[in-house]
Amino acid sequence: xxxxxxxxxxxxxxxxxxxxxxxxxxxxxxxxxxxxxxxxxxxxxxxxxxxxxxxxxxxxxxxxxxxxxxxxxxxxxxxxxxxxxxxxxxxxxxxxxxxxxxxxxxxxxxxxxxxxxxxxxxxxxxxxxxxxxxxxxxxxxxxxxxxxxxxxxxxxxxxxxxxxxxxxxxxxxxxxxxxxxxxxxxxxxxxxxxxxxxxxxxxxxxxxxxxxxxxxxxxxxxxxxxxxxxxxxxxxxxxxxxxxxxxxxxxxxxxxxxxxxxxxxxxxxxxxxxxxxxxxxxxxxxxxxxxxxxxxxxxxxxxxxxxxxxxxxxxxxxxxxxxxxxxxxxxxxxxxxxxxxxxxxxxxxxxxxxxxxxxxxxxxxxxxxxxxxxxxxxxxxxxxxxxxxxxxxxxxxxxxxxxxxxxxxxxxxxxxxxxxxxxxxxxxxxxxxxxxxxxxxxxxxxxxxxxxxxxxxxxxxxxxxxxxxxxxxxxxxxxxxxxxxxxxxxxxxxxxxxxxxxxxxxxxxxxxxxxxxxxxxxxxxxxxxxxxxxxxxxxxxxxxxxxxxxxxxxxxxxxxxxxxxxxxxxxxxxxxxxxxxxxxxxxxxxxxxxxxxxxxxxxx
Numbered sequence: 056x057x058x059x060x061x062x063x064x065x066x067x068x069x070x071x072x073x074x075x076x077x078x079x080x081x082x083x084x085x086x087x088x089x090x091x092x093x094x095x096x097x098x099x100x101x102x103x104x105x106x107x108x109x110x111x112x113x114x115x116x117x118x119x120x121x122x123x124x125x126x127x128x129x130x131x132x133x134x135x136x137x138x139x140x141x142x143x144x145x146x147x148x149x150x151x152x153x154x155x156x157x158x159x160x161x162x163x164x165x166x167x168x169x170x171x172x173x174x175x176x177x178x179x180x181x182x183x184x185x186x187x188x189x190x191x192x193x194x195x196x197x198x199x200x201x202x203x204x205x206x207x208x209x210x211x212x213x214x215x216x217x218x219x220x221x222x223x224x225x226x227x228x229x230x231x232x233x234x235x236x237x238x239x240x241x242x243x244x245x246x247x248x249x250x251x252x253x254x255x256x257x258x259x260x261x262x263x264x265x266x267x268x269x270x271x272x273x274x275x276x277x278x279x280x281x282x283x284x285x286x287x288x289x290x291x292x293x294x295x296x297x298x299x300x301x302x303x304x305x306x307x308x309x310x311x312x313x314x315x316x317x318x319x320x321x322x323x324x325x326x327x328x329x330x331x332x333x334x335x336x337x338x339x340x341x342x343x344x345x346x347x348x349x350x351x352x353x354x355x356x357x358x359x360x361x362x363x364x365x366x367x368x369x370x371x372x373x374x375x376x377x378x379x380x381x382x383x384x385x386x387x388x389x390x391x392x393x394x395x396x397x398x399x400x401x402x403x404x405x406x407x408x409x410x411x412x413x414x415x416x417x418x419x420x421x422x423x424x425x426x427x428x429x430x431x432x433x434x435x436x437x438x439x440x441x442x443x444x445x446x447x448x449x450x451x452x453x454x455x456x457x458x459x460x461x462x463x464x465x466x467x468x469x470x471x472x473x474x475x476x477x478x479x480x481x482x483x484x485x486x487x488x489x490x491x492x493x494x495x496x497x498x499x500x501x502x503x504x505x506x507x508x509x510x511x512x513x514x515x516x517x518x519x520x521x522x523x524x525x526x527x528x529x530x531x532x533x534x535x536x537x538x539x540x541x542x543x544x545x546x547x548x549x550x551x552x553x554x555x556x557x558x559x560x561x562x563x564x565x566x567x568x569x570x571x572x573x574x575x576x577x578x579x580x581x582x583x584x585x586x587x588x589x590x591x592x593x594x595x596x597x598x599x600x601x602x603x604x605x606x607x608x609x610x611x612x613x614x615x616x617x618x619x620x621x622x623x624x625x626x627x628x629x630x631x632x633x634x635x636x637x638x639x640x641x642x643x644x645x646x647x648x649x650x651x652x653x654x655x656x657x658x659x
Contacts, residue, residue: 065141069099069114071134077291079129080109089122093139100124100136109295117141195221197523198313198326200305200468203231205500205512206332207289212520213330214296221324222298223305223315229289231334233509235282236354241377243281244357245540247274248384252417252542256579269385275359306469310493328495328523331475331483332516333468335461335501340369343457344432351456353378362386363453367439369427371398373539375458376414380542383419390420390450392441394459397423399539401506403551406600409582410545417542422446430455463502487529489519497523511535536614538607543583546610549598549617552588561591562598565623565647569603571654572642573634580604585639587613587626589647594622601639609637623647 074080084101087093098110099119121138130136199210202224210222228235254264293300301324303317313329315322337352344350356378362385368375371393383389391398391414398421399407415421425443436451465481476492477483483498485491491498497519500512514532521528536548555562569575569583583603590597599613616626626644631637645651 066120066138067114067141068135069111069137069139071111071130071132071136073132074102074109074291074295077131079131082124082126082128082130085122085124085126086110087119087122089119089137092118102130111136113139115139115141193311193325193327195219195299195324195326197221197328197330197520198223198324199330199332200313201231201332201334201500202226202229202289202300203332203334203500203512204233204509205334205516206231206330207293207516208513209330209332209497209499209516209520210298211292211296212517213524214298216520216524216526218520218524220296220298221301221326222293223301223303223313225302225304227302228286229293229300230282230286232354234285234289236357238509239285240278240282240357241353241374241381242540243278244274244359244381245377245542247277248381249542251384259579267386269362271359271362278357278359306467307473307475308469310473311495329473329497330489330516330519330523331468331491331496331498331502332500332512333464333502335463335481335507337457338460338462340427340457340459342427342429343455344430344437347432347437349432349437349454350430351454353456353458356382356456364388365436365452365454366390367392367427367437367450367452367455368458369455370458370460371395371421371423372458372460373399373537373541375456376410376539376541378456378458379414379419383414383417384542388418390452391422392425392427392446393421393423394426394443395423399545401537401551402539402545402547403553403586403600405552406545406547406586406602409584409602410539410541410543413543413582414541461501461507463504463507465502487531488522489515489530490522506535506537508535508537532618534614534617536610538610540607543580543603544606545600545602546606547598547600548610548614549596550588551598551600555588555598560597563589563591563647565589565643565645567639567643567646567651567654569636569639572636572639574636574638575603577634578604585609585643587623587640587643587647589623594624596621596623596626603636605636609640612637612640 080102082100083103086098086100093113095116096112098112100111102109102111117139119137120140124130124136196218197213198221199206200223202222206222207229210220214220226235233239251267301315303315305313305315308314308323312323312325315324353374364387366382366387366389368379368389368391371391375391376398379389379391397404397407398411411421422444425441425446428440428442431438436453437455438449438451440449441447463481465477465483470477473496474493475483475496482504483491483502485498485503489497489499499515499519501507515530518528518530534549536546539545550560565587567585570581575581575583580603586600587596588598589595596616601609623644626640627648627650629641631641642651642653646656
């Protein structure tokens with residue numbers, strides 16, 4: 056974070072510069088002391104905003120003659136935090152330039168030859184390809200279309216690498232579906248639901264909190280505050296990095312041009328390179344009333360307009376089940392209908408089974424192998440006609456949530472104007488460097504294919520930005536973890552058992568039931584288990600699954616283990632703290648190794 060100063064002979068005031076949309080931010084660490092000698096750009100303080108930490112560097116080389124802040128103080132733009140006596144200055148030589156000067160000078164367009172230091176892990180040739188029109192004068196070195204996790208990660212990384220960047224977003228706030236109407240608000244509500252369920256479960260231990268009272272307006276406000284805090288942090292970081300945010304709906308108007316429509320006005324911008332991060336949208340199904348506010352998608356469900364007495368959730372995937380958990384806990388009578396013969400088809404059936412049992416025990420009706428043929432809108436409610444399984448032929452609901460998947464937005468960016476290839480499903484095909492069929496245009500996130508996950512998009516965004524800046528990089532993640540933040544959570548990574556059987560992979564398991572976990576028993580949640588999948592020939596971990604509380608936090612260790620090529624002994628011999636849920640990973644590996652002492656397993 057650059058600092059600026061006022062000249063006082065050879066002494067300079069160190070002044071806090073523009074810190075974005077924040078009036079004050081706290082000092083979380085003081086890195087120097089009064090009297091210290093520092094070099095220009097040495098970090099003096101660490102500040103913290105809602106979204107990131109920022110270092111305040113020294114404006115010059117010299118000695119700190121005064122430091123007026125301490126840990127815990129709050130500072131804002133224009134505050135003087137100290138005085139430095141500049142080394143060898145009699146009033147204005149080279150060391151007197153503000154620390155922000157380097158950041159504020161006009162950026163040079165990053166050329167493909169800028170850096171060859173970062174090698175892609177895959178070993179493939181990731182040499183940069185010169186972009187068309189690279190020698191022309193464009194408005195931006197890089198334009199990023201879409202400001203979700205994939206897009207803003209790409210824009211910020213590219214700016215950090217010295218590129219002049221524009222970030223185009225059709226909504227008024229940054230963060231895309233994930234931060235505004237997806238991952239973040241849903242997790243805020245799921246946390247509330249989890250606390251309610253945990254408190255209720257304590258009645259078995261003799262603790263009763265009384266009847267549940269819900270103030271829907273305060274709950275909605277809490278959810279919105281979480282979202283607002285994060286999106287404001289993104290706006291502040293974009294400003295600090297010098298990323299120009301352009302609000303409006305962007306569409307290609309040429310191979311190096313985009314037209315952005317906003318509030319009835321058009322703006323035409325040109326770019327040397329472009330990263331498409333235009334995301335996806337919810338899929339609609341036939342047979343539902345049009346323009347009926349009682350028919351919701353996930354965005355509508357998260358608006359939390361009311362708590363319906365009877366809610367039908369169409370779709371037993373991750374999003375549908377997460378919303379089913381929220382509304383059931385808040386008091387709705389929830390019915391889930393899934394056309395496939397099981398919930399969360401991407402995960403192994405044994406992982407999903409404890410979740411399904413727990414949901415049914417909590418009062419949620421679940422019908423698999425069932426489809427909604429039609430929904431008829433009445434004055435007082437919605438009548439759904441169901442077909443298949445053991446579902447009733449007709450049932451009445453106050454609201455219906457449609458959660459049957461998402462479609463990529465490849466058909467909404469006027470891709471043909473830039474000559475970008477888009478398939479009939481709306482996906483954009485890319486190579487290992489996230490390049491489309493035109494080397495200067497990249498695509499990342501939901502729009503390039505499954506899995507449609509925020510963390511996958513962020514990873515791809517950084518790869519694309521580094522390649523665009525001339526670095527030798529390629530997307531080379533071995534595995535991408537998936538998590539359903541239901542109650543209990545379900546998380547998996549790598550290959551599943553079903554994939555092993557389908558692909559003829561010889562494998563062995565290590566499985567530890569949480570009924571033998573002291574920590575899980577103490578939490579009153581022993582329904583879970585940890586499962587490890589090992590390649591039979593090499594004994595390397597190739598897949599894993601966890602079902603239980605906090606499974607989404609536990610799965611990261613196993614993703615890292617697969618990335619590092621760990622064998623069973625690596626996990627079994629790594630000492631885990633006791634009593635924790637994480638030690639179930641170690642114990643599952645011990646089951647596979649035959650060294651487990653916390654279970655009795657008869658010798659085979």
